[in-house]
Amino acid sequence: ACSNNDDAASTASDATTPAETATTVGAEQPDPNDLSQVCFSPIVVQTDWFPQAEHGGIYELLGDDYQVDAERGATTGSLVFRGVDTGVDLEIRAGGPFIESPVVTEMFLDGSIMFGYVGTDVALSRQAETPTLAVFNALSVNPQVIMWNAEKHPAATTIADIAREVPAISVFGDRPFMRFLVGEGVVPAEKVDGNYKGNLLLATDDVAHQGFATSEPYRYLNLDSGPITVAYQLLHDTGWTSYPQNLAINKLRLDALRGCLTKLVPMMQHAQLDYIADSARTNAIIIAAVKAFDTYWTQDESLTSYAVSTMLSLGIVANGETPTFGDFESPRIDDFIAKAIPILRAQGVEVPDLTAADVATNEFLDPTISLP
Structure with a gap:
């Protein structure tokens, strides 16, 4: 029909x-x-x-x-x-x-x-x-994550870990989940970068950024410039359980x-x-x-x-x-x-x-x- x-x-x-x-x-x-x-x-x-x-x-x-x-x-x-x-x-x-x-x-x-x-x-x-x-x-469960370069930060397993090791966590604008993470003491407010554009930022910058467990980890492994292995934590596992x-x-x-x-x-x-x-x-x-x-x-x-x-x-x-x-x-x-x-x-x-x-x-x- x-x-x-x-x-x-x-x-x-x-x-x-x-x-x-x-x-x-x-x-x-x-x-x-x-x-x-x-x-x-x-x-x-x-x-x-x-x-x-x-x-x-x-x-x-x-x-x-x-x-x-x-x-x-x-x-x-x-x-x-x-x-x-x-x-x-x-x-x-x-x-x-x-x-x-x-x-x-x-x-x-x-x-x-x-x-x-x-x-x-x-x-x-x-x-x-x-x-x-x-x-x-x-x-x-929300597939949204914060991810980072696992090879550069092998000891980091959580967002709190990586927030101590990188200069910035990049997200799209003023996200409520980032306000939650800041309020919970997971991410220092001064490390929040609201200018993320959705690109594969880890190919050029040693930061962390938002993304999806169902997408970017695969894309990073298949970069033309060479594979990058990422680690991540689900936002769901931080308590943001939308x-x-x-x-x-x-x-x-x-x-x-x-x-x-x-x-x-x-x-x-x-x-x-x-x-x-x-x-x-x-x-x-x-x-x-x-x-x-x-x-x-x-x-x-x-x-x-x-x-x-x-x-x-x-x-x-x-x-x-x-x-x-x-x-x-x-x-x-x-x-x-x-x-x-x-x-x-x-x-x-x-x-x-x-x-x-x-x-x-x-x-x-x-x-x-x-x-x-």
Whole structure:
């Protein structure tokens, strides 16, 4: 069921009306894999970056009829669940340079977007004006790290260690997680460099910088100028335990989307697990999309395979503290809220008093779905 109609996702009214009317007739549809009576088409997912393995569970749901629109940064095809066409289309939009505003802003400006990738920290910072509700977490642990040259600093195993050995820790701007690390005494304030540009800085400078365990370590090992072995610590392991990549909706549309979410979210749970179990086909889609976009961002089979194996080995994709895959643990979120809100408010962000239930729900998850 692939329409290839770019106009289908152009307005809020086009997207909202079918969904809201469909929820009333969902009970009449006997096929559990048929989404056409409860979901609008296309189902639009706004990601936070270029296609990559961290998004694999969503690309897993694309049928073989997918097409790439390089100008829009969109990949669209039939939404196919375990070989069955669900009767609706799926459009996955790249983030980064393809969007003019943060993901949450895009979700409220464009009503055709059903899901956005919204981390818990971002959800808190935007809750006052643009409230979102996370319905599924694809990654239990944030793959974001601080990394450094392991050959130059063989004794350093933590961020606190490396902060004593290098002149600077480079990050993108004024990051809340760095304020947390400074406040915890892990990183001296004078060593924070907010001018990081995303480049492979260790090739030229003896510093530490932010990055992802699923990407830069592989890229450093494959530098044209010669391999660099990096060491790193996950931000998660420092106590900054934000859920990193939640599938979230515009909270104001919860009732209208409930019928669709009830059927679709368990498919997302399964799709992420199917991707982790056998990622070859979906990685090929990710690589093809990136190639068609023809930008500075690159992906290849070795890198995507590395990312998948790393997500498994580090517990980035995991069940968490419960057997249910993709659920949210309220104590973890409440603990994170207690850490993050004072930092966000100190940055001048208006954040209301919140609890876990304000930003995430397990209502639509199938509790029996679990990572083996």
